[in-house]
Amino acid sequence: MGEELIVNMGPQHPSTHGVLYLELKLDGEVVLDCVPHLGYLHRSMEKIAENRTYTQFIPFTDRLDYLASMNNNLGYCLAVEKLLNVEVTPRAQYLRVIIAELNRVASHLVAIGTFAQDLGAYATPLFYAFSDREKIVELFDELCGSRLTYNYVRIGGLSGDIPPGTDKVIKDFIKYEYKQLVEYNELLTHNVIFLARSKNIGILSKELAQAYSVSGPILRASGVRWDLRKDEPYLVYDKFDFDVCVGTVGDSWDRFKVRLDEVTQSLRIIEQAIEAIPEGNPVSKVNRVFRGTGESYLRTENPRGELGFYLVAEGGFNPYRCKIRSPSFSNLSVLPALIKGLNISDAVCVLGSLDIVMGEIDR
């Protein structure tokens, strides 16, 4: 009826989670078309990888999905280990599971907080989530000396053993977090405004999710029972008892709920892992030299989905080619299909529920 309005949402916009630029075509407030423009955070990580040794690239993987650096480190190191057949001690494997799950909790907490923020719950859930995440970040600070870019996992192990007393800190945190989760449920999950805003908004059907190769909590929210930790266990995930959380409809609320449930499951995994850590030496020295030939593609279950590293080696100290298959990239590609015909407020809600990290999309 009316004139079409083209709104440039981003690259600087409070709820585009970084530097995403969406070109929205609006009719009044209804989104008719959406064209995402990427590349504002592009650093050409893949080219960097070709010019660094295997070990030197680990700090760069921190900067991909900066909310889940441990998982990126882990994914990359596992891919290199698969490529070059490097052995890892059992203790290192257990510790890797613990840190990966802790970081998953931290990352999901940020996702929950920012999603609530996108729905207009001014900062309060965000701050609660961040103060919980802070405890994990402090713990990681203790482990590896950094709060965001951890650079903790090494090819063949970890950069250092956990300091004594860490297991008690983790146990305390788990107890605390279970209590906090009740609070999130009271504040958000069943709040009538929250439900009205996120229920049945941006429904991602099973078929669409698979066609767009969406992964992680978003895929599971669409009702696909698929979790790499369960279906193709890497590390020692097959030794733990946990559930794969799935949604029913695939709307924004389901995606939120799946994340919230996954926090519980991650805490369960950590609880089990911390009881079963074997003795041994998890440390892998930096001055080990790696070289080899071949190629490997390895996927790990990141908080945001399946992170894949495709490494090609041709005998040098550097990878010949390193392709990073980032989960958020595929997850974002479904956005235009999801928000067509929705209100601009709902578009923000859907974008928030996809939980993208631009560092990973632009690489």
Add this chain to the structure above:
Amino acid sequence: MLINDTQKKIKDKFPSLAVEIVGSALVVPKSSLLEVATFLKNELSFENCHSVTAVDRKDKMEAVYHLYSTSNHIMLTLKVILPMDDLTVESLYLLWPSANWLERETFDFFGIKFLHHPDLRRIMNPDEWTDYPLRKDFKRDDFIPRPQSTGLKG
């Protein structure tokens, strides 16, 4: 192994095709990529196109597809070898919508033209740029592969 089964199935379906295994990947001739991919998707239930990328081997270009079958738990690496003077390959967008952005990305960085792609623009780099940065022969005056500090001897 699993990849051999897949090869055998493809062989049975298309007896005239030269489908070979190189390393852990299945190499398909460029001309028949679309048929093979359709077969893989519809009959061998590879529902997921995980990543599309390319590897620059200096004398040739490899387009690499990672396909995944959720029901059979098989990861298949499909490769198409392209000569450097003819970097065109059929787009798989209609089979897997996820290939849309992934192919755009590959085009952006390697310059492989995907035929019949609905929207083949650069995705990360500026539209007006003409270089393809992930090629091995990429050269620019202001591009330093690795910043060199003086005194570096190794």
Add this chain to the structure above:
Amino acid sequence: MAIFLYIKKFFISVYSIFLGFRVTLKNMFKKSVTLDYPLVKQPMKERFRGMVDLIPPDCVICYQCIRVCPTAALELAHVTKEDKKKEITKFVFNAEFCCFCGLCEEICPTDAIYLNKMYEVVYFDHQDMLSIDLMKADKYKFLNEKNPSCKI
């Protein structure tokens, strides 16, 4: 019947909002989790990775740190004297390139190079960050004076 369901839904909605208010009310009486930052500072952790620092006498000039640095933030040069003893002529740290990954600290065979606990790194002049002479003892004096709490 529908009207009863509607009324029930209405009361559930009101209750859910009340629950939210209860959570925020509870949190009003909790202790603050943040610190009064510039006045109160948190001690840094044992393994914290701050600015790159060097103990010059311990350095054996093996060039390992230079080689492992992913961003080439370190610069080292030396001369060999007549008695085959090496002497550093230049050991410069570029804080702008550094990504604080701590690989140099890990690889150093004598623990000569390490990352200190300094985190409030502010320079008035950009040029000062580009070449910090690691051989000088008072290279971070300026920062220390500014932030007495993060003394090493």
Add this chain to the structure above:
Amino acid sequence: MIRMFLSGFACLGFIALSAMFLIWWERKISAIIQNRMGPMLTGFHGTLQPIADTIKLLLKEDIAPAGIDFLSWWLAPFFVTVPVVTAFVVIPFSSSWVPYDLNVGVLYICSITSICVLGIFMAGWGSNNKYSLLGGMRSAAQIISYEVPLLLSVLLVVMESGTLSMQGIVHAQEHGWFVFKPHLAIAFVIYLISSTAEVNRVPFDIPEAESELVAGYHTEYTGMKFAMFFVAEYTNMFIVSATAATLFLGGWQGPFLPGVAWFLMKSYFLVFFMMWMRWTLPRVRMDQMMSFAWKLLTPIALLNLLISGWFMLKV
């Protein structure tokens, strides 16, 4: 004449102080709800922070974006601020402290505060910014639809007290605040909800909707013009709370303490409630908010009016 000037100055001083206090208070409340500390550095627990903010805003460059509709862009902050300030004319601070007790006080306050929407829409239109335009449009739709339940609930008070004068309404509550009567309690809740929407506060803050429209209608304003919007918002908050306190909570009436103290306590408690609401609830969507106004609040208010009117006639 002199009395008018004096009361005018007193009101202006009060507005400035109150807005500053509210800005500080909002920060502090958000901080304690979120387990933070809030402003701590300027003055005791950051009490001087609003003054520092004001100085900062005064010193800022006044940027006029290209392609604006200059007149409406320039006038908009005044159209938002002036009605809010003039609304103070009929606010009874105590039995004698009222700038001018109009005999149509309630009508006056309801009509004058709804001029604000004009300013907001002018700001949205004049800014030559699509976000501002969307914010302005949303605001117009919102405020006009929430006016209806608001007025219907106020009407009940007028019916109960039989006067339109603010002082008269306070005097009518000598034997018990209106909020304790069941039909007026419903009216009070409706008034609170719709006045929250009137002043664009969460959960009805869709005209500014930070996460959607950046800052809505005041995206393009800087410096003192922005500060005027800010002051208007907080003063408006005080106005609706003061009106609610007068209409439903017995105004300045209360034992022991002087009237002003009671009045301010009641008003600021309502302001606190609004702030608490802001830091707890998510934002509703445009269409949900409209349907809430037209399909729930207005029918309830109408029914309430109808039934209690019937009772009043009968008794």
